[in-house]
Structures are given as C-alpha cells and as structure tokens.
Amino acid sequence: MDNFQPPGENYANPRTCLFHVLFKAAALAFYILSALFFNSFVIIFVVTVFLAALDFWVVKNVSGRILVGLRWWNEINEQGESVWKFECLDQESLSRMNKKDSWLFWWTLYLTAVAWIVLGIFSLIRLQADYLLVVGVCLSLSIANIIGFTKCRKDAKKQIQQFATQTIASRFTSTIQTAFSVV
Amino acid sequence: MSHGDTIPLHPSSQSDIDEIESLINASVQAGPATVLPARPPSPPRASIPVSPSPFIASNLPPPPAYQKAATAPPPPPAPPVLPVSDAQDGRRQNIGSAGFGPPPNTLTEPVWDTVKRDLSRIVSNLKLVVFPNPFREDPGKALRDWDLWGPFFFIIFLGLTLSWSASVKKSEVFAVAFAVLAAGAIILTLNVLLLGGHIIFFQSLSLLGYCLFPLDVGAMICMIKSNVIIKIIVVTITLVWSSWAAYPFMSAAVGPRRKALALYPVFLMYISVGFLIIAID
Numbered sequence: 001m002d003n004f005q006p007p008g009e010n011y012a013n014p015r016t017c018l019f020h021v022l023f024k025a026a027a028l029a030f031y032i033l034s035a036l037f038f039n040s041f042v043i044i045f046v047v048t049v050f051l052a053a054l055d056f057w058v059v060k061n062v063s064g065r066i067l068v069g070l071r072w073w074n075e076i077n078e079q080g081e082s083v084w085k086f087e088c089l090d091q092e093s094l095s096r097m098n099k100k101d102s103w104l105f106w107w108t109l110y111l112t113a114v115a116w117i118v119l120g121i122f123s124l125i126r127l128q129a130d131y132l133l134v135v136g137v138c139l140s141l142s143i144a145n146i147i148g149f150t151k152c153r154k155d156a157k158k159q160i161q162q163f164a165t166q167t168i169a170s171r172f173t174s175t176i177q178t179a180f181s182v183v
Numbered sequence: 184m185s186h187g188d189t190i191p192l193h194p195s196s197q198s199d200i201d202e203i204e205s206l207i208n209a210s211v212q213a214g215p216a217t218v219l220p221a222r223p224p225s226p227p228r229a230s231i232p233v234s235p236s237p238f239i240a241s242n243l244p245p246p247p248a249y250q251k252a253a254t255a256p257p258p259p260p261a262p263p264v265l266p267v268s269d270a271q272d273g274r275r276q277n278i279g280s281a282g283f284g285p286p287p288n289t290l291t292e293p294v295w296d297t298v299k300r301d302l303s304r305i306v307s308n309l310k311l312v313v314f315p316n317p318f319r320e321d322p323g324k325a326l327r328d329w330d331l332w333g334p335f336f337f338i339i340f341l342g343l344t345l346s347w348s349a350s351v352k353k354s355e356v357f358a359v360a361f362a363v364l365a366a367g368a369i370i371l372t373l374n375v376l377l378l379g380g381h382i383i384f385f386q387s388l389s390l391l392g393y394c395l396f397p398l399d400v401g402a403m404i405c406m407i408k409s410n411v412i413i414k415i416i417v418v419t420i421t422l423v424w425s426s427w428a429a430y431p432f433m434s435a436a437v438g439p440r441r442k443a444l445a446l447y448p449v450f451l452m453y454i455s456v457g458f459l460i461i462a463i464d
Contacts, residue, residue: 041358053332053335076328
C-alpha cells in the first residue's frame with residue numbers, strides 16, 4: 001500500500017478499505033444478530049464493544065493514514081495543557097489520494113454513526129437499558145473518530161490555504177526584488 | 184546568490200542553494216515556506232519532514248528519527264511532506280510523525296509496530312500509576328502519555344471477573360459493574376473540575392482506570408478462593424493499594440482546602456467496588 005497507485009477507477013488500497021469496513025460491519029452485525037444466538041448479554045456486550053474498539057483503533061491509526069492521509073492525536077505539553085495535534089499529508093499527495101478510497105472512508109464513518117443512533121432509538125423504545133449501554137459506547141467511539149477526522153480535515157484545508165497565500169506572497173516579493181535588482 | 188528568497192536556508196554553498204531552490208520550485212505545493220518559519224530555531228526535536236529539509240532523506244526507521252530530525256543532508260526526492268499544525272512540542276510528536284513520517288516506511292510500517300507501541304505505552308502507564316516510582320509525585324509528568332486502552336481492558340476484565348464469579352444475574356452484575364465504573368470515572372473527573380482543580384479530563388479518566396488494576400487482581404483472587412475471610416483481607420489490601428495509587432494525582436490537582444472533597448468520592452467508588460467483589464458469591 002503506497003501512494004504511487006496506478007491511475008484508475010479501482011480502490012487503491014483494497015485491503016485497508018476492507019479492514020476499515022470489516023470491524024464496523026462486524027460490530028453492527030454481531031449486535032443485531034446476536035440476540036438470535038446468544039442469551040447472555042455479557043457476551044454480546046464484550047464482543048460488540050471489543051469490535052467497536054478495534055474499529056476505532058484501525059480507523060484512527062491505519063485507515064485514516066492510508067485512505068485520506070490524515071491523523072489526529074492528543075498530547076499534553078510541558079505546561080500540562082492538553083493539545084490536539086492534527087497532521088496531514090501535503091497538497092501533492094492529498095490530491096493524489098484515490099477518490100474512491102476517501103469516499104468510502106467518509107461515508108462509512110458517517111453511516112456507522114447513523115446506524116448506531118438508529119439502534120439506540122430501538123433499544124430506547126424497548127426500554128432496554130443494557131443494550132442502550134452498548135450502543136452508547138459504540139456511538140461515542142464512532143463520534144470521536146468523526147470529530148477527530150473532521151477537525152483534521154478542516155485544519156488541513158486551512159493549512160493549505162495558508163501555504164498558498166504565503167507562497168504567493170513570498171514569490172511575489174521575490175519577483176519584485178529580482179525586478180528591482182535587475183533594474 | 185539566491186533570488187532573495189525569504190526562506191531561511193541552511194548554511195550551504197552556492198550549488199546547494201541552487202539545488203534547494205530547484206526543489207522548492209518543484210515542490211512548491213508542499214509549501215516548505217510556511218513550515219520552516221513555523222519552527223525557526225528548531226531544536227532537532229521537532230521533526231517535521233519538509234521537502235528541502237534534511238528529514239525526508241531518511242527512509243529511516245522511526246527510532247532514529249525520534250532523536251535527530253534536522254541534521255541529515257538534503258537531496259531528497261520530496262516524498263509527501265507532513266506539516267503539523269502546531270508543532271511546538273517535539274517530544275511526543277515524534278512518535279506521531281515518525282510513525283507517520285516518510286510514507287513508504289509507515290504505510291508499510293506493519294500495523295504490528297503501531298500495536299507494539301500502544302501496548303508498551305499501556306505497560307509503561309501502568310507502571311507509572313500503580314507501582315512506586317520517582318515520578319509519582321508529579322502528576323503532570325507521570326501520566327503525560329495518557330491512553331484509554333488500559334482502563335478499557337481493566338474495566339472489562341473486572342466486569343467479566345465479577346460476572347463469572349456471580350452465580351445468578353450474571354448480566355446485571357456485568358452491566359452494573361461497567362456502568363458504575365465508567366460513569367463513576369467521568370463523574371469523579373467532573374467533580375475535580377468543578378472544585379476548581381486543574382486536571383485534564385482524559386488524563387484523569389485514564390488514571391482512574393489504571394488504578395483499577397489492583398482491584399482486578401483482587402477480584403481474580405476472590406474468584407479463585409471463595410472463603411469470605413480471605414476475600415475481605417484481599418479486597419482490603421487491594422483497595423488500599425488502589426487508593427494509594429490514585430491519591431497523588433487527585434490531591435495534586437486541587438487546592439489544599441479541597442483535597443478531601445476531591446478524594447472522598449474516589450475512595451467511595453473503590454470501596455463500593457470492593458464490596459461488590461466481596462459480596463459476589
């Protein structure tokens with residue numbers, strides 16, 4: 001999986017895409033279908049939450065990097081304050097990113113959160129607090145990723161704009177200086 | 184002579200300047216201009232790989248990149264550059280950008296490497312919080328690299344152990360244990376914040392989760408031996424251990440007059456979990 005993919009309409013990183021979707025789908029499927037097979041809430045809880053946590057980790061550390069070139073994390077600096085760091089690839093590579101990859105990335109991210117919300121509403125209607133707990137945990141994991149990546153993307157756009165203006169400014173000044181030195 | 188670029192170039196001869204200049208022009212979208220001024224007198228810690236800058240030359244594996252950043256000589260092929268938005272604290276960010284660095288390295292960086300790094304962070308956090316070590320008195324340093332994976336595993340483990348030990352109502356026990364611990368950690372953190380303490384939300388959650396480790400051990404022992412006396416003794420010991428682990432962080436976060444207010448709920452929570460462990464049969 002590297003950035004130098006052949007041009008085309010296919011996914012550039014099929015394996016990463018697969019993993020990106022795999023754990024989300026597995027968590028949702030297990031949650032929905034498990035009532036048919038397992039009586040024990042504990043198993044349902046642990047497995048679903050575990051799959052959701054795995055998915056969170058995969059999206060944050062692997063597919064975010066590979067599919068859209070974004071990464072976010074939190075640090076605590078010397079003064080003891082918490083700082084959110086966002087990282088993105090430069091403009092060149094960003095434009096080289098496969099469109100299908102990033103489409104898949106963003107859409108599955110949003111759709112999963114919506115699916116969990118719907119399931120949460122169901123369990124609310126049925127007044128099942130335990131299942132609401134499961135849904136709550138999975139939902140918070142999805143939302144955390146959504147917020148992180150959205151902020152990261154906005155940050156990337158802002159940075160690119162700053163680059164652009166500053167580059168233009170510096171080239172402009174250098175052009176003027178050259179003009180003056182020639183004259 | 185340079186074309187009056189405002190980009191601070193490294194000390195170099197004329198040919199180097201030309202080479203660098205051509206690279207700048209070639210990869211102008213990479214915007215080296217903004218990244219360099221962003222960290223002017225940068226100590227080598229801050230390792231933003233910038234295309235004209237030395238860092239990219241490295242297809243170095245992460246550990247060396249951790250240390251040096253800006254010293255290797257230029258001619259890089261300008262693989263994708265990673266501008267970081269506020270790049271002041273180089274120490275931890277090295278892990279991030281080194282993990283992210285020259286992409287061929289980190290994209291193929293086996294996921295296994297990331298896993299290993301996260302696992303080792305859990306272990307080191309655990310050692311910092313629960314076992315005696317010189318950093319305990321300084322909460323700012325001790326749990327600097329907080330993470331929530333450790334607490335997650337510990338809470339789940341505790342819930343599972345309690346559930347397994349219970350002969351009836353296993354699901355309720357699990358759900359209650361998990362909900363109490365999770366909600367308890369959040370509420371305790373809010374408590375400290377409302378008392379005017381200086382604590383970071385996730386750091387505190389992380390801390391309270393790691394302090395569950397002794398209770399996990401206690402619960403496991405109680406699962407194996409079900410003599411009540413032994414249970415009481417074991418739970419008391421682990422309870423004291425947990426409280427001792429949590430004490431420095433919580434007390435340092437609030438002013439001296441409010442220490443008891445901040446600490447009392449923590450002890451209460453651990454005591455109630457302890458009772459849960461004892462009472463399960």
